[in-house]
Amino acid sequence: MSARWRTSATAAALAACALLAAACGRAAPGTGGSSGSGNASGGSGQVSPTKGLVISTPAGKSSVASVTWAVYRPVNSLDPIFAFDYPENTAISLMCESLLLQEPNGSIKPGLATMSTPVPTKMVFTLRPGVKFWDGDPVTPADVIYSLRRQMDPAYGGFYGQVFDRVKSITATGSNQVTITLKQPDYWLEGELSSMAGIIIQKSYAQKQGKNYGTPAGGIMCTGAYKFVSWTAGAGVTADLNTHYWNPAVKPLVKQIVIKGVPDAASFTSGMLTGAIQGSYYFGLSNLKQLESSSAVKVYQGPGQMTDAFVVSAASGPLTNPKVRQALSMALDRQAIISNVYDGAALMPRWLANPGTFGYGTSVFDAAYDSSPVLDQDLAQAKKLVKEAGVAGQTITIGTSSELASISAETGAYQQAAEAIGLKVVLKSVSAADYINFFTSAGARKGIDGFITVNYGDYADPAGLLSTLALPGGDQNYDGFSNPQMTSLLNSARTTANPDQRAQLVAKAEELASKLLPWIPNVQPTNVLMLGRSLTGAPASFSYMFAPWANTLGGKG
């Protein structure tokens, strides 16, 4: 009994990290883009991709003194160039703002600046009137240029440099205007500039702090409705209401927000139940039902942008054959993963992309998605495919970590699926900390035919993830996948201005990916928002990762 408890308590915590660690190999920059004004709610269509999910919660009505917000581990950095994971993104998007703003439904709106594209290779950003930092200084083109160049410059060691690979120059073209000139059109950059890569920090402050910028010693200087107050290593990041916020239309209600790392899932659950924690976007909880049934907590499920998938990294062997990948996908018991790993907070997939990523061209995406088949289990057909491919009795090697409960549960589902269709499975288990090496080290992937990941892009675009794994040279294209039709669809999408036309190209690429399965989608996790009984107003969608999420948070009445 005690042994079981131990696994559920510590492993759940590790799992969060694992998923992330794994998620980890999230969609890389340099990919994806979006514009237009989609609506991820998907309307009320019968088989609407995100039916039953909520995008935002009713805006708060009354003032609240303080809210403790939990993330799965303590925040490590408040510097946007080093923000890659849930805790950092949550804290930075609370306090800092990007050039463009990602709405809860995934559409992109003006943020600190409005954007126009006079010609396809020029993006002109005009700063909105009155935008100012917490210290009252106005945001200038120099701050914008500094922030973007800091992202691009390898000397800073930032994570988003590749996002700007089509950028030729960034120059001030007016007292409140910055122009990005591109080598060739790039309609994916817009999305990046609505997330971490587009965060604007104060040049003079950052230069003064140097290497200390974004650390507990140096602090930060941004523009958001919440301003940085203190950061005690491990204890949490404290942000106070910015009473001089530049946008008078935004009237936040919570006086103080503390972002606290709670690595232990059991501890998180009791914190929510007792009110010690009042809100969180905690991810991958296997005891979600316990919170759902409590009167102290309100659980919302919104559109997610993460995909839980099986990474195909096989250099040789049966999995290099698309037919075998199809067979494996058909043999997989996805419902078991949804109930055992996500406790219900995930959807059956049709594409590799989570339907929560339809941030533009939504009606095009919705229609295409609805007409694609659900990836249901079909053992008879799967066996037939294996027979046709003539690979029965051959072996596949799956990388896993027995220390990560969710990863090993899904690996188990794959083992079962593979054995059901006559393949042999060898598991190669590594420690939780080393799981990440499957993503970063070719040496660790050697001899490994696949492994589980949870992956996401920087903004709402199905192409964001797909391009990293299906384009030759993509960051996460571990098996050297290359398909001329796929390459041409994605490359045309990147240079297509019209959102609906772009959506059509991307939808075709996704349909193709569902057949060729460069990766095998497992399930599509929804975005889980948990709020204490008396709170409301946080977005329930994945947009919290990139845009302010506490601006309408408050008491119920």
Next chain:
Amino acid sequence: MLLASLLIASFVIFGALYLAPGNPISALSGGRALPPASLHVLEQRYHLDQPFFAQYWYWLDNALHGNLGISITLQENVSSVIAARMWTTGALVLYAAIIILIAGIGSGVVAALRPGWADSSVLVSTAVTAALPSFVAAIVLILLFSVKLGWFPALGNGTGFWSSVQHLTLPAIALAISSLAIVSRVTRAAVREEADREHVQTAISRGIPARQLIRRHVLRNAAIPIATVSGITIASLIAVAAVVETAFSLNGLGAYLVQAAESKDLAVVQGISLVLVAAFVLINALVDVLYAVLDPRVALGSRAQ
């Protein structure tokens, strides 16, 4: 002695972490493939491109000059990382130690001197709690006293003295509970043994008052084994504290040591481990000094028999 322990420990820990697979940069970048230029910058910044001995020497040289290095994940001085967390672990261990000493020794003495109902109930309850690992105790305590009854907070450190005491009560009990049982058992056995000794029996027959008898002839003599076992169990709490801190989301050294080891944040692992090793050595030294106070036959500076 302390310095030698620290030096050996630092080398072993550094070596073990160096040999363990994984890379702090990939932990830092979350598995995102970094462009080679960025990777190079980060590796240089943390001296990860140097060979093992150069890295160890670099760390040791700095440590000897009072600089424990910089945390790769937090970008903060390791000494301030430790300073921010030391109080929590210290208070937690101290609180647990007080519980162990008062409740453990107290219940042991009562069980030894009051055979019958009191003795049996102590025996039964210590048999159960001795087998209760801290992480199980933590879950049970949270479920019962925080979630169901709402008497104590479920997680966090609290601010101010009383709030901190309230926040640390359940963690301290979780940490103390199995050691408490062991101390209680040993106390009971030691007191029983002393009480049966000839000189005690003689004293009883001479009509010396019970209170004086117990204090002077029984407890004084039983103190050595009790101090030994208490010292060892309290010192071992320092290591177990990591589990309890994680379960209660306390901002302590142990909990962060686990995280730092996972992300291969070498300087932090080194720094925290050394603090823990030093505390362990110091507590043992304290117990040795206590022997001399308790038993005049043990002279300070002489070797243990």
